Amino acid sequence: MAEATYIAVDWGTSSFRLWLMDAGHTVLNERRSGEGMTSAAETGFATVLEAHLAAVSAPENAPVIICGMAGARQGWVEAGYADAPAPLSSVLEGAVSVPGQIRDIRILPGIAQRAADAPDVMRGEETQLLGALGTASSGKQLVCMPGTHSKWVNVEDSRVTSFASFMTGEVFDVLSKQSILKHAVAGAEGFDGSHPAFLAAIKRAVSAPAMVTNLIFTSRSGQLLNGLDATSAAARLSGTLIGTEIAGGLFAAGGTVETIQLVASGRLQGLYEAAFEALGLGYQTVDADLAVRNGLGAAAQTLFFSDARMPA
């Protein structure tokens, strides 16, 4: 069996994922839990990490590379930001060490865009970008990274030139649970990208994004007047918000794009792929889990094994 050489951790706001990796960047073992930054800030980051390391029998000397909210101000150790425009390699240079640990533990920084009229931040997505594009890609790329706060990133010659966050996932969540729309979506079943209400909403939102707060209201009024079912109401709300985001991402990219690089996995991957197809937009999908592991692996390679000699 291959020997565990390093540990890769994606530590988000509400999720924790750990992979035990060998020298060839093959996954030997994996842990997933809900002990994200919010929960770990109470339990203690070291405690959470050590429990998972013990569970996978990580070698005592194996170093740990971490990305995500563990590096936020309210996280474990603040890892700051590389400032955009930022070469993806700057993510490696800005890594900080966690002091007072037996292991070598590093946390990767985020990327900040400090423009007064378009301030923005990412933390975790920069590592996905590193994994998806590497540090030697050339030409212009538009990368779409769906999520709670989706990121649309303009990359040129491996440099993040600008990016924009869209609160799509969170707005869907609070409107579904806390607004009058909760009556319309109560009891909704899962839907996928082939749902007609989702696809119709995608097209309507892209053709008239100014109508977004009206289109979401029609999930409720359609229920009252036309008997719109809960699943269709949820699909309409989702399609409206995702469609508006796509219109915004393309607007921010400032022109036509040949191929959108979609970094996603699971359900969101399916929804965004269906949306792009319905809109006739070219795309290429990179699995988000693979991207973050590849990014963490590239960082581990540079930070821990930079003499190109992997530990025996």
Next chain:
Amino acid sequence: MAEATYIAVDWGTSSFRLWLMDAGHTVLNERRSGEGMTSAAETGFATVLEAHLAAVSAPENAPVIICGMAGARQGWVEAGYADAPAPLSSVLEGAVSVPGQIRDIRILPGIAQRAADAPDVMRGEETQLLGALGTASSGKQLVCMPGTHSKWVNVEDSRVTSFASFMTGEVFDVLSKQSILKHAVAGAEGFDGSHPAFLAAIKRAVSAPAMVTNLIFTSRSGQLLNGLDATSAAARLSGTLIGTEIAGGLFAAGGTVETIQLVASGRLQGLYEAAFEALGLGYQTVDADLAVRNGLGAAAQTLFFSDARMPA
């Protein structure tokens, strides 16, 4: 002292307003409370109304005219909807009587737009429209009625031809309280339409409505990166949502409009007037309180005193 002749009530989801009126439609007394439909559905609508009638010493034979959510399915007595396109006079024809009461109590219907692709409802605003425009206006009018669910209404020759609701007020509320933006707006003080962050957000949202879920996120990222203060963050969130609504209302009106009829009062009046001025849009303001009283008065005149003889 003038004699009380009828009682006008605007009974919304979360608010109750009652006016004791004389035959010349002058307000003799007024009551305001938070006993809206939600609360009155538990206490009992008759109980709530009688307590307020007693408090203003309403004559026992004086009739009561009511608009708003008291006529919803989950209200006191369902008053249904007039279907758009709807002459404003159809609001008078659709009034329903509350059975089993000593007084003559009538509730006005709402207006429904049953189009499958743009279902919409209003309840209360139809009475404001009646009061603001009457039943004999001519030509095309675009009416903006800001609120929790703002309405933009296209009227032609006193007929509601189409309308659209925008969830501006509710989206502001849930995002301010339930999303990550609560950190950015915590402790915000009141701002008015002259706040630079409000006006800048209005212009940005109108010029790029597809960016709405990004622009609202910059309330948070601006706080993290640029030290944006809480009041400016709230003003930016408000301006972004109102600006997107204005862009949508103009889009739905399908072209240029000479003068927007703004039916508003209080703080929202100031914000929308400032927004219209910043955008160079012509507008004319009708006080929303006056509009609803005038509409209720017109209904009372027709329904209770239609022989044009006011009771002695």
